[in-house]
Amino acid sequence: MSQPNSSGMSYDPAKLIRRALFFVLLAGLAIVSLFVTFKGLSSPRGMEQAQIGREIARGNGYTTKVVRPIALAQMKDANGKYPVLENLQDTYHAPLNPCVYAAVLKAADGGNTERWRMSERSNLYQLDRVIAATCVIFFLVSIGINYLLVSRIFDQTIGSVTALLMLSCELMWQLSQSGLPQMLMLMLFSSAMFFTWRAVENSEDNRSALGPVLISGVFMCLLVLTHWITLWIYIGYVIFAAVYFKPRGIIAAALTGMLALFVIPVVYFLYISPTGSPFGTAYYAIHNGLGAGEDSIMRTLSPAGEDLGLQGLLMNILRTTLLQISDLHRNFGAILVAPLFFLALLHPFKRPSLASFRWLILLMWVFAGIGMSIYGLREGEMDPNQIHILFAPLMTAYGLAMVSILWGRLNIPQSMHSLRYSHLIIIVAISAGPMLLSIPQNLKRGIQMEGFGGSFQWPPYFPKAFNRNLADNTKTKEVIISDTPWAVAWYADRTAVWLPKNLEQIGEVEKIAESQQTPVNGIVITPYSYAQDNILSTGSPNGAYGELYPLVYGAWANPGGSKNFFAIHSDFKLLFQRYPHAQPLFSYGYIMYYSSRTVVNPNE
Structure with a gap:
């Protein structure tokens, strides 16, 4: 039974225990990844x-x-x-x-x-650990932001399970130890979506959405400055804003102007000034998707002989897109329910805001997929251009909601109350199982290697x-x-x-x-x-x-x-x-x- 405190609020001991266990697991995994199994930067x-x-x-x-x-x-x-x-x-x-x-x-x-x-x-190299610790902090902050966001969109149960699935996602831990900016990107994208959801709520209640959208836009612009491929996400974001938020066109124009304000000075001083090109050397990264490979073009002093594979361009992009779709499970961090987001698109959610927000996610993901198809994902889920992982938490939340809706239609008797959340337990067990089961062996190997000076990549x-x-x-x-x-x-x-x-x-x-x-x-x-x-x-x-x-x-x-x-x-x-x-x-x-x-x- 809950015990009231002096302010009149009550505490649920079971909830406090669950939260304590979550933070213990969080701290434990962070310590293990940084001090026991860490092998240095991998990317x-x-x-x-x-x-x-x-x-x-x-x-x-x-x-x-x-x-x-x-x-x-x-x-x-x-x-x-x-x-x-x-x-x-x-x-x-x-x-x-x-x-x-x-x-x-x-x-x-x-x-x-x-x-x-x-x-x-x-x-x-101990500075490897400093860089990885920075990425891990961004990852853990992202978990907190997504918990707050998903709890606001759905409920605390789905928010908690989403946070637990993120925490036990092996790909996210690998990215946090690679030195890549994906965890910073995840934090910025999640923050942008938090304020975008606030804007959607305001719009539904006939209140001004301008403030939350502009705050969200700042985070989206910072996301673009973290990795240029996320400009494709921004395109989808602006299109949604132009269609959904009123007055139509004004907010989208403000977001476009904000992007120009953030990006143009950076492009001029970093790229145009030394190279004469607004894309700098990053332009040649397109060879990763449409050419013989990025490494090849980057190593030449004579780029004239390096041609893009423009013949059959559309077929090449289509092929890469289909390969991305076939690898969605891995690109979403092997989270079981994340791909079920696409099934949730067919469900008639009663709340207009909940129904509309999924189309924003889909639109941004489609444009992100186009960008990844053009620039290539030659290294699979650990590729620097891999940004499917940014969508994994929100898609996971919609997938969990969809499974919960279907589970609720089974009309489980009250006498079988213990089965109420069994679907969530199964989802967590299947998604988190591979990583959690490998931890004892990784711990043993890490401790053994510590006697030889530690592991390395x-x-x-x-x-x-x-x-x-x-x-x-x-x-x-x-x-x-x-x-x-x-x-x-x-x-x-x-x-x-x-x-x-x-x-x-x-x-x-x-x-x-x-x-x-x-x-x-x-x-x-x-x-x-x-x-x-x-x-x-x-x-x-x-x-x-x-x-x-x-x-x-x-x-x-x-x-x-x-x-x-x-x-x-x-x-x-x-x-x-x-x-x-x-x-x-x-x-x-x-x-x-x-x-x-x-x-x-x-x-x-």
Whole structure:
């Protein structure tokens, strides 16, 4: 029985116990993910944004140590000369997430290289944990926002179950440890939807919706500044506002003007000024969906020969869209009821606001799907362009409501009261089961690896190889060419040029670096290149690495005691003479460093 307090309010002990258990589970999962099973950042784009944030925190402005050859070509075309490699302005990423990382890294003194240098006994770069903790905080805040929103739309039961399904969603935890901005995006999108729902309620009650819509618009604009692909969501949002809110057109015009106010200055200073293009280097990301792949175009100094797959464009987009639909369950984080949102579209909800709000969600999701079809989801549910996950909580809520409605029509007798919420228990068990059942094994593995210095994201990343071995053998003014420039920039804190397409372009990069008194010191090759594809296709003239296959696959000879392919191939004779000192940075050369001078391995 509830016990009244002095203010006249009552407390339900069972509810307090449930909430306490939820927060214990929340805290427990956060601690386990950050301190026991954590392997470091997993996403190249996450590492890139982290190192941009570090440069901002150092007072170097919106600059990057990851040099895309295509960006050099763009800037040369726009300005008549190649840009300075050191402190190169980034023209690829949307700015908000790196700026958030900059604030966090500034508070943590992340720019102090010596303070965050890895110890010889550790395999984890502690700034990885700082970045992941930031993402986890955004994730947990998103759970709270969605609980409040769904409880307002439906009831506390559906709100609570939605929060529990989010908390036990393995994909959301993986994204929070990747360094990608998806959890910040989830928080901003959820906040925008909270105020949009307030606007829908006001409109239903014949009250002004302008205030909540404008607040929602601010969050949506921040969402666009976090990832440019969310501009497609904004298009759907504005269309709904133009049709639904009165006076029609006024609010939509205000939202369009707000977007221009937020985006145009950013686009001008970050993109148009250095590259002459309003899309910057991010324009070429479209090759991920319509071309041979984003990696290929980003590595070239001569983009003229890289054509988009415009033949059969509509069929290609349709194919990608159908693939997205077939993978919806995974893209929604394997939450069982999220896809049932589409069934809820057929249900005649009695509340007009509830019925209208689902069409907003659908409209935004359709436009988001178009954007993802154009820009591609080559890495599946962990792709940087994957924004299905933003819709998962609200779609889950509608799916839960639909199942609850159907369950209620079974007319379960009062004597079987214990079955009242059994459908929700089954849904949570099926959705959360895989992650919860894997926790004991992950805990055991994490504790075991702690004795060896912790786990790491292998392949292709072994942070200590960069943070200690590579950094110890290079100077801050020197440049590294690598197939994983984001790892070199983030862990070694060195300027890294993405491995160009061919020998001629490698030579051009060397000339650029030499003319700026920041010479190329060496070339780093990791499994990112030689383990990502079939050797026959990757090493073919039209493959991902074309004529560079002796360099990329050179380390394969090491375990067998043979000579390195790079050292004996006639076409690479001159390049080998410039970088004759081969040093395995990890094991038998699974991460290989070809240096211009003798390498000192501190582990020997």
